[in-house]
Amino acid sequence: MFVRTLALMLATAGLMLPTSAPAQAAPDAFNPKPGPTFNSAVGDQGQQRKIYNRIMRAINSSPKGSSIDIFSWNFLTQQGKDALLRAARRGVTVRLIMDDRNVTQIDNPSFPQLRAGLRTYNKNHPKKPNSWARLCEGTCRSQNGSAHTKFFTFSKVGRTPRVVMQGSANFTVASTTNQWNDIYTHTKNRQVWKFYQRIFHQAAKDKPVFPAYADKKLDKFRMIAFPIRGKNAVDPIMQTLNRVSCKGATNTANGRTKIQIAPDVIRQNRGMRLAKKLRKMWNNGCNIRIGYTVVGISIGKMLRDSSGRGPVPMKHLTQDNNCDGEFDNYFHLKSMTIRGNYYGDRSGYALVNGSANWSGLAKVSDENLGIYRSKSRVLRYEKHLDYWYGQNIWGKRNCPTGTLARQAAADNDQLIFGGDENAVYEDGTSVSNGAYDPFASQPED
Template sequence: MRRLSAATVLTTSLLLVAGLLGALPTSASAAPDRARAATAAAPAAKPKPAPLRYTPDQGVRVNNPLGDAAARRRIIGHLLRTIQSVPGQEKIRVASWNVRSDDIANALIAAHRRGVSVRVVMDRLNANKSNVNEGVNRMQAAFKKNEANRSAAMRSDVRKCVSSCRNRGGIAHTKFFLFSKAGKAKNVVIYGSNNATDLAAYGQWNDVYTITGKAGIYGEFEHVFDQMRRDKPVKQAYESHEHGKYTSYFYPYRGKGAEADPLLRDLDDIVCAGATGGTGTNGRTKIRIAQTSMHGDRGKAIAERLRTMWQRGCDIKIVYAVFGNNVLQILRNTSRGPVPIKQIAQDFNLDGVYDRYLHMKTMAVSGHYRGNTAAQVTWNGSANWTSVALASDEIVMRIFDGGVRKQYADWVDYLYAHPPKYSNNPVVQDQMETRSLLARRSLVARGGNPYAGIQVN
């Protein structure tokens, strides 16, 4: 078998009806010396829709499924406007664990029809006979049209990887979007925790980071995408590339240079004391983590390291969705008291099953890292802190940038201070919180799983 087991969750898609601009018929007038006669005329050809003039800007975006429409759609709106701003003869490349949004499917189909080469890679688990994906089916049908006059490099298609696209085992879990041109920007890379789904906007807390105008970075993402599209194991699956403040890590973590856990290696390079230059907290390195999932042997090893760092004085706060019981036990039992953690997962309809949940995978560090006592560095991307992640297609990016670090750290601090109602945090705030707690206990007593609605992928 090539695949490790992974849960599938059907998400609700919002149906959009696209208005088509019809052409007005022409009419003919009679000769001056003859009576007028009505004549039928063929409709004018429909012009190809012009792309929007949206230029994606570089930087961090996070969404909030509990906010207003703008807050919920902050990422998906950015993706849609970027897709809609790609002119004909340019390229769009999408690598996403799942594609399940009519908005995104419609935008990609429209881009193909105006002459854009659109290629999508996803995990087959999310589009097959037993898990029907109508949006993907529509894209596949549409991409087969208008292909006769295109070169091989400009054709559009959808590929479904059997497991990890570039390795045997794992899953096709990465999330990145490439645009050769959008508006005035070239070589646009958008990556992070956000899948091309409606669930990502309305049921999850997500992030993406946008890079523009970096041909080298774009080329490396495109190279990995082309390998994924072939759905064949590659000898050197793990790649890392450094471009100034950016360092990319492409998993599967297999091949030369993949001897030690990359996250544990980075954690080992963080020193809790000696933060200078206004970084850290009172001379102690400050760490803010937002992580969907941490469990299993790898999760326990990471938790042990975080506990040690907490005991050595690091200022740590963690928000999460699903941590294993062993991981929680490690983090809660230290010589300094529990590591500060808050669950960001909400049982919105009080049936005992979490409906909305944190889906980010980020760590922001201010302080002493790799000998730099005033470092400001962030890791973000698609990888959970599990063993499955190391065997899967993932993107992790390390960014040395004070502003980026602050944005991520501030967002973690906000979520920590404002966890959603009806979650599993210790303080029961009101009668509804009590009902949520009792619903979860009742569900567990009946053999149910409160985490059944959480798709950690």
């Protein structure tokens, strides 16, 4: 999710695109391989839909008797709805969880149609395992927050068992045409499969789980589920940063540890704590680069301060293509790469990806996170971030001469839903002076 402001505004964008899939699509024969997949919000449809098509192919390649479990903050795609209903009709157990605000606060026909279709299938096939689509009111596995997780599990895709895809992408058309996203695919691994199945079935009950924070350590990687609540809960981002030494690296050109961050959102008290840590690491010699969508005012000022080693390099990875004061396209990844002196290894590599922004809201929400110690994966993400960081496509474009940026609605720390006179804060109160320009200013932390 960008800020929930824009995500809710753009969620309906998919309704303007071709939405219906053939009633009887030919079965696919997809066998996914492990590793990362990226999409681009600009370019042709193939580039935009790299992740979306991967999910669709996995659905269409799930055989009779298999299961599909999807936990997506938002589900808004008629093609996806059609594919899931076809899967159910051929004997696949289909289950989906979504945040309820993406039905109650936006026009979203896909979810109720999927839910109704699955109920009809269950009624007509009482001996089959139940398929369903459910909503969580706030965090599924705790209280407050959001059901912000984004993962897709398939018991079998083609000939490949136990497929898990996790990352920043929701199952929406907006995730293809308005966002840059990533997913990381696991295949065949029983422990990965069991972890995500446990989280999914806990979330399906929409009741607090104790402890809510789950951290499974495997060889060379970890799987983590938020909220960060419970006796043994730690902030895995801060924990990862604390394991970095800024100098003495043997796998960088100048011996300084290199950190590339695309966190989407850095806000609230948690965001400030993490940003202060980055500022300290920058002053201690780490080479740091941040590509962001939203940063709180005080956080941005602190990171850009000229003291010490000077401002931390940052770039606003958003596009306003019609100069109306609203993001049209934006980086939605929540990733970090580390190359250098990490965890006692002077030639170490670490990758963090998933659904969690660097914010207080993420701390209390359902989120998925992966931490991988893999040179090849880090280099893949570095190359991706280097490319887009270097493109001259960001910011306001096509602005009429003399256009004035609209000011932020208020200097508080809440995100905003909607726009113009109908905009409201997270708590439902009205934004009194209308339109909100995320380019002009961000809510103060």
